[in-house]
Amino acid sequence: MLHTVNKSPFERNAFKGCLARAQKDSVILLFEDAVYAAIKGTTIESVTVRATQDFKVCVLGPDLKARGYDEGHVVEGVTVVDYGDFVDMVVAYGPVVAWL
Amino acid sequence: MPEIEGVENTGGVIKKFLYLNSKAPYGTVYALEVLEMILISAAFEQDVHVAFVDDGVYQIKRGHDTKGIEMKSFLPTYRALEGYDIEKLYVEKESMEERGLRAEDFIVPVTVTNRLAMSHLIASMDVVLGG
Amino acid sequence: MAYELNGKKIEHDEEGYIADVNGWNEDVAKMIADVEGIDMTSEHWEVIHFLREYYNEYQIAPAVRVLTKAVAKKLGPEKGNNKYLYELFPYGPGKQACKIAGLPKPTGCV
Numbered sequence: 250m251l252h253t254v255n256k257s258p259f260e261r262n263a264f265k266g267c268l269a270r271a272q273k274d275s276v277i278l279l280f281e282d283a284v285y286a287a288i289k290g291t292t293i294e295s296v297t298v299r300a301t302q303d304f305k306v307c308v309l310g311p312d313l314k315a316r317g318y319d320e321g322h323v324v325e326g327v328t329v330v331d332y333g334d335f336v337d338m339v340v341a342y343g344p345v346v347a348w349l
Numbered sequence: 350m351p352e353i354e355g356v357e358n359t360g361g362v363i364k365k366f367l368y369l370n371s372k373a374p375y376g377t378v379y380a381l382e383v384l385e386m387i388l389i390s391a392a393f394e395q396d397v398h399v400a401f402v403d404d405g406v407y408q409i410k411r412g413h414d415t416k417g418i419e420m421k422s423f424l425p426t427y428r429a430l431e432g433y434d435i436e437k438l439y440v441e442k443e444s445m446e447e448r449g450l451r452a453e454d455f456i457v458p459v460t461v462t463n464r465l466a467m468s469h470l471i472a473s474m475d476v477v478l479g480g
Numbered sequence: 481m482a483y484e485l486n487g488k489k490i491e492h493d494e495e496g497y498i499a500d501v502n503g504w505n506e507d508v509a510k511m512i513a514d515v516e517g518i519d520m521t522s523e524h525w526e527v528i529h530f531l532r533e534y535y536n537e538y539q540i541a542p543a544v545r546v547l548t549k550a551v552a553k554k555l556g557p558e559k560g561n562n563k564y565l566y567e568l569f570p571y572g573p574g575k576q577a578c579k580i581a582g583l584p585k586p587t588g589c590v
Contacts, residue, residue: 250471250472262403263371266371266402266403269464269468270402270464270467270468270471271468271471272468272469272471272472275472344474344475344476344477345477346369346471346477346479347477347478347479347480348371349371349372349379349479349480385587388540388543388587389587391543391545391546392543392545421539422539425537425538425539425540426538426539426540428537428538429537429538429539429540429542429546432538432542432546432549432550433543433546
């Protein structure tokens with residue numbers, strides 16, 4: 250199963266809702282405003298660090314860059330992916346559960 | 350003409366669909382759109398499941414009176430789902446209890462499922478749609 | 481777009497479904513049936529009133545499969561079947577009967 254989150258963890262509970270209901274070893278992709286969940290130095294960071302122990306957590310690079318961040322800002326254990334990887338992940342890990 | 354003629358029999362493959370409701374009603378359009386998807390999907394005769402988590406549990410709480418906000422209440426339509434043979438409804442126990450609700454507070458019969466069981470339910474589906 | 485009935489305008493969409501379910505009465509139904517080329521008999525009215533009741537209770541226009549089943553339950557299997565309902569409403573008991581009953585187009589109807 251591939252879980253996607255596209256809302257900021259500071260505005261909505263989509264990220265937490267996803268973490269609470271994804272099965273261990275699921276893949277979680279953070280994109281659009283959810284990329285803020287992958288950034289170091291926030292009050293969400295510890296949640297994301299814990300998530301990397303149970304899940305494969307990825308973040309969409311173009312959405313990171315658009316918001317002024319790059320790989321160097323991302324929590325350790327989170328993988329930066331591009332659009333091509335996103336498509337491959339849907340094929341490899343689908344069905345997709347979109348947490349809005 | 351019959352609705353969606355010819356599309357109903359998609360080679361007899363029945364998939365497990367889950368409509369995952371996680372938003373409160375009325376404040377945003379998510380809940381309404383999921384409900385419309387559910388009604389549309391009924392024509393395709395799939396194995397439909399509907400789950401309510403987080404604020405989604407508020408969608409089926411008894412007693413909505415929407416006259417004052419000039420919006421259509423969700424509750425009559427949820428009661429209609431039985432006629433559409435959609436009877437697999439699940440409410441997440443933790444979400445319900447966090448909001449001070451009990452199974453008797455809902456307008457339709459639901460299976461109350463804990464968070465772990467909900468995660469298994471989600472993982473067992475072929476298609477998960479929601480908002 | 482609007483129908484005209486006794487000098488009153490009744491708004492409808494591009495397919496002829498009236499905009500306001502509460503603006504419906506039997507005269508409106510007869511007029512829409514006329515446009516649809518349907519001669520209203522007591523059998524037609526029975527289905528139309530059934531649809532109005534269904535809408536009052538559930539706030540949606542039923543899909544044809546649901547309508548058929550519900551009619552069978554309420555009026556008996558000799559009426560709750562496709563053949564009977566399509567004979568009354570050749571363009572579909574979902575679409576055409578809902579239009580005459582002043583309901584929206586059934587959700588899921590394409």
